[in-house]
Amino acid sequence: MTAIAALPFLPEAVIFDMDGLMIDSERVSLACWSQEAQELALPFTDEFWLGMVGLGDRDCEQRLLQHIDADAVAALFARCHDLYEARTQQGLPLRPGIVEILQLLQAHGIPRAVATSTRQPRASRKLAASGLLGYFDHVVTSSDVAHPKPAPDIYLLAAQKLGKAPSRCLALEDSPAGIRAAVGAGMTAIQVPDLVHPDDALRALGHRIVDSLQDAQALLVPLLRRA
Incomplete structure (x- = not known):
């Protein structure tokens, strides 16, 4: 170093x-975003998700709204929340x-x-x-x-x-x-x-x-x- x-x-x-x-x-969070976006057929790359590291929900939402409509953002947030909660309950x-x-x-x-x-x-x-x-x-x-x-x-x-x-x-x-x-x-x-x-x-x-x-x-x- x-x-x-x-x-x-x-x-x-x-x-x-x-x-x-x-x-x-962070790896768990990014995996949840990526998995749910793929299941919803949303057009995002791994680089896009990396750009959201460290941001709050509101800023993440604004970034998503530049590419998809509000209903798709709401659906993605809801599904990611449920998946992330399930994974974090297993311990991080x-x-x-x-x-x-x-x-x-x-x-x-x-x-x-x-x-x-x-x-x-x-x-x-x-x-x-x-x-x-x-x-x-x-x-x-x-x-x-x-x-x-x-x-x-x-x-x-x-x-x-x-x-x-x-x-x-x-x-x-x-x-x-x-x-x-x-x-x-x-x-x-x-x-x-x-x-x-x-x-x-x-x-x-x-x-x-x-x-x-x-x-x-x-x-x-x-x-x-x-x-």
Whole structure:
């Protein structure tokens, strides 16, 4: 891995995305979209679904409406919702390293929140089923804000609930939309790409990009040791 710049300060709080960063759910979600679109004979490619990673339901709906009518969008959403719920009830795997970094922050008393495009109550249900809900002081979702990612609202609200200035928070994300939201909120951001990798335009934001959550943790350890 190319050397990554050290973090400029010990964060007063760390805010985590959920899908694709903590829970390995993006592949399941994309598979549901693709399967149901094929069954409904809708003309979408895998690249189209990748473009929706990290977006809230409203933005996904707007993208779909550019290609199919409202009835087809409603049918697709309903069928995908049912299929996704059935698959998530079977349990979803965690991303490697997530429990370790959460335990490290917990041991050092660093407050933690979730900022996810998933709506309530699904977000809390997925966190609970994955055994992660208890690690967080707050869970902020797209149900709680007027404008979901890539707007900064979710991250600004998470910082507010934690009682911390956004400039003193660290955000961990996997998707381009999430990184734009975190950087737009004025936070230091680390991207751990999953399905969608940063292009030149995203890299120009100047955030840190690492290969794994273990690499993200390695940036925190020296600061925590000095605390």
